[in-house]
Amino acid sequence: MAESDKMMAMVYHGPGNKAWESVPRPTIDKPTDAVVKLVKTTICGTDLHILKGDVPAVTDGRILGHEGVGVIEEVGGAVSNFKKGDRVLISCITSCGKCEYCKKQMYSHCEDGGWILGHLIDGTQAEYVRIPHADNSLYPIPEGADEEALVMLSDILPTGHEIGVQYGAVKPGDVVAIVGAGPVGMSALLTAQFYSPGELVMIDVDDARLEMAKKFGATKVINSSKVDPVEELMKMTKDGVDVAIEAVGIPQTFDICQSVVRPGGHVANVGVHGKSVDLQIQTLWIQNITLTTGLVNTNTTPMLLKTVQAEKLLPAQLITHHFEYDQFMEAYEVFANAAKEKALKVIITNNG
Numbered sequence: 001m002a003e004s005d006k007m008m009a010m011v012y013h014g015p016g017n018k019a020w021e022s023v024p025r026p027t028i029d030k031p032t033d034a035v036v037k038l039v040k041t042t043i044c045g046t047d048l049h050i051l052k053g054d055v056p057a058v059t060d061g062r063i064l065g066h067e068g069v070g071v072i073e074e075v076g077g078a079v080s081n082f083k084k085g086d087r088v089l090i091s092c093i094t095s096c097g098k099c100e101y102c103k104k105q106m107y108s109h110c111e112d113g114g115w116i117l118g119h120l121i122d123g124t125q126a127e128y129v130r131i132p133h134a135d136n137s138l139y140p141i142p143e144g145a146d147e148e149a150l151v152m153l154s155d156i157l158p159t160g161h162e163i164g165v166q167y168g169a170v171k172p173g174d175v176v177a178i179v180g181a182g183p184v185g186m187s188a189l190l191t192a193q194f195y196s197p198g199e200l201v202m203i204d205v206d207d208a209r210l211e212m213a214k215k216f217g218a219t220k221v222i223n224s225s226k227v228d229p230v231e232e233l234m235k236m237t238k239d240g241v242d243v244a245i246e247a248v249g250i251p252q253t254f255d256i257c258q259s260v261v262r263p264g265g266h267v268a269n270v271g272v273h274g275k276s277v278d279l280q281i282q283t284l285w286i287q288n289i290t291l292t293t294g295l296v297n298t299n300t301t302p303m304l305l306k307t308v309q310a311e312k313l314l315p316a317q318l319i320t321h322h323f324e325y326d327q328f329m330e331a332y333e334v335f336a337n338a339a340k341e342k343a344l345k346v347i348i349t350n351n352g
């Protein structure tokens, strides 16, 4: 293979193993594909889950990553919305736009897509990526946009907004508690403000993240390793919160949410759980609460793009560190030690 047919990529080699290495460049496989040259990408908590071996569907040799912005390098014959040279935002969710789920805007359950990038097919932590169903899975980047900020729209902002804020039905005046001040919880914090809640309470065990949350609009923060968050929330409300958003993915944090929701309120679970939780149905059955779960659909991405353009949403605030492609291993080190490094989102720029 000629040198130009190769590229560098972050390749998964089984639990605990990854390498920044030379691999074949992707090519058009189906007429609905596009090949995108990455400009900027990032690392998600989910990539760390994969590296721990928590996502066994990811096999040895898979290129990681499901977020990024880039430039169209090549399109298949059936792609009509994009052409070579167009600048695009890559959605973490691939969607055909035609199946029963896509017709319901449940793109995460697309019968020929869903979350496949960096999972079931090669992902975006590479110089180039093949995007199936390009017409539906890529978004044009508006002229003059801050492309780095838009990387936050591939996954975390639609996740926090759709699965946290929209499913949680945040309304004006509501008391909203968000458990978990990671990138996803912070994205819920930023997008909840579209709906003018009365109080936005952020709960985490990391003081540095709670400090950041205050800058992003939290009206109160609770360090749940120091005080009992349920007691605190009950003290500050009449009978609990209107909306509790779970953005960690462990039984303890789900318990906080089910303990603080008021009658008629919502518990919106966003966290990815590896273990069962103990649902207190004997208490909750009489409370008229709504419990929701979900995988991000990215159906609100076009709307979020507009709010970024209008400066109603400022995703660049979530970026704490910058790297170039030849520092990819270092970027992983920093992101994997987020508490020590005070990291939230890292941007890795393709300098090639």
Ligand code: NAD
Residues within 6 Å of the ligand: 044, 045, 046, 155, 159, 163, 179, 180, 181, 182, 183, 184, 185, 203, 204, 205, 206, 209, 224, 247, 248, 249, 252, 253, 269, 270, 271, 272, 273, 294, 295, 296
């Ligand atoms: P993250 O690991 O960066 O953040 C989790 C936060 O939880 C951290 O700030 C951590 O300090 C805090 N935390 C840990 N234990 C805690 C405890 N006992 N009490 C309070 N806080 C605690 O993760 P993230 O990237 O922000 O993602 C959050 C969750 O959302 C993860 O489970 C992730 O897999 C999931 N996720 C879900 C979807 C979806 O579509 N539903 C999409 C993306 C991510």
Ligand code: ZN
Residues within 6 Å of the ligand: 044, 045, 046, 047, 066, 092, 155, 156
């Ligand atoms: Zn992700």
Ligand code: ZN
Residues within 6 Å of the ligand: 095, 096, 097, 098, 099, 100, 101, 102, 109, 110, 111, 112, 113
């Ligand atoms: Zn579909």
